[in-house]
Amino acid sequence: MKEYELFIGPQHPGVTGNMMYHLWVDGDIVTKAECNVGYLHRGFEKLMESRGWMQNVPLVCRICVPEPDVNEMAYAMAVEQLMDWEVPDRASYIRV
Structure with a gap:
């Protein structure tokens, strides 16, 4: 399958808190994830x-x-x- 990049930022309705997620997904599997906690410092x-x-x-x-x-x-x-x-x-x- 094709790998997709997802940016889930601090304004996303599914995220409570002060961070942004950068995910790489291949179908239902997360292949790589990065978390940026620098938002709203x-x-x-x-x-x-x-x-x-x-x-x-x-x-x-x-x-x-x-x-x-x-x-x-x-x-x-x-x-x-x-x-x-x-x-x-x-x-x-x-x-x-």
């Missing part, structure tokens, strides 16, 4: 550098507005690991 990393870890929690929600839970969870787990904190069992159950 708003400088969150730089904003977070000058704040304390607790002040960054509301900022993390705004990285990807349609799916804030994933970013909050990743940030919380990263802070816990860096601070070497032990998470109580009850908190682990509530997260699930």
Whole structure:
């Protein structure tokens, strides 16, 4: 079959988030894929550098507005690991 290139950008209705996909497909098989995460860069990393870890929690929600839970969870787990904190069992159950 003939190989096709597909560009699925950040405005595509099937994509939630801030990235663009460049796919090469051969029928139903994706033969190559590239992801460009540079779209809609708003400088969150730089904003977070000058704040304390607790002040960054509301900022993390705004990285990807349609799916804030994933970013909050990743940030919380990263802070816990860096601070070497032990998470109580009850908190682990509530997260699930």
